[in-house]
Every structure is written in C-alpha cells, then in structure tokens.
Amino acid sequence: MMNVEVQGTKIILTEITDQWGEESHTFIGRPAMMNWAKERFSKERFTGSEEEWDAIMLAFSEV
Secondary structure, three states: OEEEEEEOOEEEEEEEEOOOEEEEEEEEOHHHHHHHHHHHOOOOOOOOOHHHHHHHHHHHHOO
C-alpha cells in the first residue's frame, strides 16, 4: 500500500508492506517522484500486464 501526501512543492510517499514495514520517501516536485516510480516499477521487472503498469503510472502522474 502507498500513501501520498502533498505539502506545497514537497511530496511525501509512504510505502507500507508486510515484508519491509513502513518506508518514507520525500520528493521535491513531481518529476523527482515520477523518476522514482519509473525505477521502482520498471517495465522490465514488472510482473503484471502492461495495462496494470500503465494504470500505476497514470495514478502517479495524477498526484
């Protein structure tokens, strides 16, 4: 699960997993967050369908 909070130009993304617990990432602006998202969910390593990947990237771009 991911929670995203926008505070002015700062974006705070909290990633919560059963395996790793809670991890927070702070980005200065949307381009930095999108760069992280494309690396975190790289097409080469993504196990879902291309439509699922597109939906994830769309969700990030709408933040």
